[in-house]
Amino acid sequence: MTRGLPTALALTFLSLLIGFLVGIGLALMRVYGPIELRWISSGYEKIFRGIPLLVLLFIFAIGLLRLFLWTGSLFNALFTASIFALALRSAAYQSEIFRGAIMSVDPGQMMAARSLGMTDYQATRKIILPQALRLSVPGWTNEYAVVIKDTSLVSAIGVPELIYHGMAFSWTYPALFLGIITVTSIIYFLFTYPVTKYVGESMTSKLRSLGLGGGR
Amino acid sequence: MVAVLEVRDIWKAYDTLEVLKGISFDVQKGEVKVIFGPSGSGKSTLLRVINMLTPPDKGEVFLCGQSLMDSKADLCKLRTRIGFVFQNFNLFAHLKAIDNVSIGPRLVLGMTKEEANDAAHRALEKVHMSNWSHHYPAQLSGGQQQRVGIARSIAMNPEVILFDEPTSALDPELIGEVLQVMLDLAQEGTTMVVVTHEMGFARAVSSEMIFMDKGVVVEKGTPQHFFQDAQSERAKHFLRKLEVLYGQSETEKT
Numbered sequence: 066m067t068r069g070l071p072t073a074l075a076l077t078f079l080s081l082l083i084g085f086l087v088g089i090g091l092a093l094m095r096v097y098g099p100i101e102l103r104w105i106s107s108g109y110e111k112i113f114r115g116i117p118l119l120v121l122l123f124i125f126a127i128g129l130l131r132l133f134l135w136t137g138s139l140f141n142a143l144f145t146a147s148i149f150a151l152a153l154r155s156a157a158y159q160s161e162i163f164r165g166a167i168m169s170v171d172p173g174q175m176m177a178a179r180s181l182g183m184t185d186y187q188a189t190r191k192i193i194l195p196q197a198l199r200l201s202v203p204g205w206t207n208e209y210a211v212v213i214k215d216t217s218l219v220s221a222i223g224v225p226e227l228i229y230h231g232m233a234f235s236w237t238y239p240a241l242f243l244g245i246i247t248v249t250s251i252i253y254f255l256f257t258y259p260v261t262k263y264v265g266e267s268m269t270s271k272l273r274s275l276g277l278g279g280g281r
Numbered sequence: 282m283v284a285v286l287e288v289r290d291i292w293k294a295y296d297t298l299e300v301l302k303g304i305s306f307d308v309q310k311g312e313v314k315v316i317f318g319p320s321g322s323g324k325s326t327l328l329r330v331i332n333m334l335t336p337p338d339k340g341e342v343f344l345c346g347q348s349l350m351d352s353k354a355d356l357c358k359l360r361t362r363i364g365f366v367f368q369n370f371n372l373f374a375h376l377k378a379i380d381n382v383s384i385g386p387r388l389v390l391g392m393t394k395e396e397a398n399d400a401a402h403r404a405l406e407k408v409h410m411s412n413w414s415h416h417y418p419a420q421l422s423g424g425q426q427q428r429v430g431i432a433r434s435i436a437m438n439p440e441v442i443l444f445d446e447p448t449s450a451l452d453p454e455l456i457g458e459v460l461q462v463m464l465d466l467a468q469e470g471t472t473m474v475v476v477t478h479e480m481g482f483a484r485a486v487s488s489e490m491i492f493m494d495k496g497v498v499v500e501k502g503t504p505q506h507f508f509q510d511a512q513s514e515r516a517k518h519f520l521r522k523l524e525v526l527y528g529q530s531e532t533e534k535t
Contacts, residue, residue, distance in 0.1 A: 173371035176334055181385040181437065182361030191388060195375050275374050276419030 069230035070252065072144070076216040076226060080151035081209060087152070088159030089194075095160065096167050097189070106160065113157035118218055121150040126222040140224070147219045155212055162208060166201035167193060200277055202268040206261045214253055227252060283346040285310050285441050285472050291330055291340035293323075300326045301337065302496040308441060311470045315483040318493035319519060324476040325368075327493070328443045331474070332363045345440060361389055364434030364442035368450050370426040372418035378405065378429045379414035382436045390437065404436035405429070408462045424455030428462055435466070442466070444475040480523060484508065492516045 091109060094102040113121075125133075126146040133142035133149075170193050178188035220229035231249045235242040286308040293301040300323045308314050316324050329335040331342055333349050333356055342349045349359050372381050383401035386392045392400065405411050408428035418426050427447055434442050444463070448456040460482050467473060467486035477483065483490055484504045492500045492507070492515070500513045511517045 171371070171374075173367060173369055174373060177365075177367060177371035177373065177433075179334060180332055180360060180363075180365035181433070182357045182359075182389045183385075184357050187388055191384065192373055192375075196373075199375065274419060275417055277374055 069225060069227040072224065073213070073216045073226040074256070076144075076147060076151060076219060076224075077209070077213040079148050080155050080216075081212055083148065083152035084155030084159050084208075084212075087156035089163055091156060091160035092163035092167060093189070095164050097185075110157045110160060113154050116154075118150065118154055118215055119221060121154055122147060122218060122222050125150045126224075143222055143224045147216075147222065147224050151212060151215065151219075155208060158208055158211075159205070162201050162204040163197060165204070166197040169200055170196045196277060199268070199272060199275070202272075203265055206264045206268075210257045210261050213256055217253075282310070284308060284343075285312075285345060286331065286474070287341075287343040287346075288327075288331065289341045289343070291327065291337045291342070293326060293330060293335065293337045300496050301330065304340075304493075304496075304498055306491060306498070306501070308472060308474055310440075310472055312488045313467045313471075313473045313475065313486045315487040315490045316474065316476045316493060317478055317480075317483070317490065317519075318499070321495075322493045323496045324493055325445050328365075328445045328474065328476055331443060332360050332365055334365075357389070361385070361437055362440045364437060364439040366427070366430050366434055366442060366444045366447050368446040370418070370423070370430045370450075372426055372429055372433070374418055377415050377417055378410060378421070378432075381418070381429055382432045385433060385437050400436045400438075401432070404432035407435060407465070408432045409458075422455060423451045424458045427451065427459045431459075431462055431466070435471075441472040441474065444473065444477065446476050446478075448477065448479060478523060480508075480520075480527075492519070494519075 091106045095106040095110075098106065126143050130142055130146060133145045136142050136145050174192050174196065175188055178192045179185075183191070216226055217228045219226055220232065223229070225233075227249055231245050235245045238245075284307040288304060288306050288308075291301050291304045292299075304323075304327055306314070316327065318324055326335060330337045331349075333342070336350075344359055344362060347359065348354060349356065372378075373384070376384065379398070379401050382404050383394075383397040386400045387394060387397035390397075402411065402414070405414055408431050410425060410428050410432060413421060413425060413429075418429070421429065431442075431447075447463070448459050451459065456479070460479060463473070463475070463482065464486060475482070475487070487504055489501060490504055490507050491498055492511075492513070494515050500507075500511065500516045502511075507516065507520065511520060
């Protein structure tokens with residue numbers, strides 16, 4: 066299991082990172098882009114939010130495995146394919162988070178930026194996005210909590226992460242099954258709850274001190 | 282001499298609602314122009330048309346002889362020369378006061394960090410906010426935020442500053458500090474266009490007042506003209522209402 070944890074964390078980290086970059090791009094296309102880009106972006110979101118992760122994993126890791134063989138070994142190919150599935154699905158959810166955050170920035174901010182003579186690009190980059198990213202942190206920690214637990218599904222295509230190792234272990238020692246699954250659960254919990262609690266709370270108070278995030 | 286601003290026959294409609302119906306006026310260097318009138322008369326829209334935050338349907342605006350509607354004009358460059366002070370301040374919420382003021386000079390005017398900070402400090406000094414430069418907007422009172430908003434405009438060293446009801450969102454006891462800053466600016470010869478109902482301010486510094494109602498200019502004139510000898514019924518009626526509201530007779534003070 067100690068070998069499975071780094072794999073699970075690597076899957077989480079890389080999928081969230083790629084999902085973040087793609088998600089921001091999709092959100093910007095959706096909010097500011099011309100109609101064609103908006104259409105592509107919202108189509109992407111609908112498709113990837115509408116397909117179960119397990120099916121995506123099967124598509125990438127079995128159907129499209131040939132595309133990932135350049136990585137050298139079967140493990141690498143499966144690992145990369147899983148990251149694609151996790152990241153592209155996360156991108157769809159993250160783009161919704163960022164779109165909501167961008168749209169909740171007061172329109173007066175954009176007006177003020179323009180009135181100073183900023184181009185729309187400068188205003189988006191220096192004024193809108195910094196505020197939107199802060200606003201999106203609470204929603205984003207939720208996405209982290211979802212993705213880290215969804216990496217467990219990757220065991221279904223044979224990537225040796227936490228669950229995979231746990232199951233292999235319990236086949237050797239069937240009597241220990243409940244104990245093993247409990248330990249695995251605790252590991253997931255330890256990597257989820259403290260992070261969401263800490264980030265959520267510190268960010269909420271930070272947002273309040275900036276007068277962002279409304280309410281209260 | 283070329284006027285700082287020339288506003289020529291501006292028309293603007295939202296769907297079927299005509300907000301501006303042929304507005305024209307000039308603003309000369311050093312002039313303070315006060316625009317007033319009932320809410321819904323199109324004053325705020327007019328200000329936003331002047332720097333093209335809201336492009337008009339018809340008409341033209343010139344800044345020092347240069348058209349802002351010319352398709353070849355670099356609108357961003359021209360906007361750097363027109364300051365804008367908002368009713369709701371619209372300070373950048375994620376930036377400290379000093380960064381709110383320096384971001385324009387640095388990002389838009391291309392100053393170095395030191396030059397921009399110098400300019401920002403001078404501007405904050407002018408509005409008496411130097412001691413608050415490291416506070417975030419949410420930590421400041423409305424009056425303080427508005428003064429930072431004014432500093433943000435003057436740090437760009439614009440040809441003219443547009444004020445859109447700068448004191449309307451403030452608690453009464455905070456209005457004075459903002460008006461004082463605006464009076465100082467006016468007395469230094471800053472060219473200003475001010476939408477406001479603060480008749481004391483208008484009386485003290487405005488070179489011309491423009492009374493708008495229902496999207497047209499009803500009457501123009503000096504403060505003396507309006508307070509002693511307003512011609513149109515609508516202007517007289519509106520000024521009377523302001524007197525009742527502020528509990529003192531503007532006409533009696535002269």
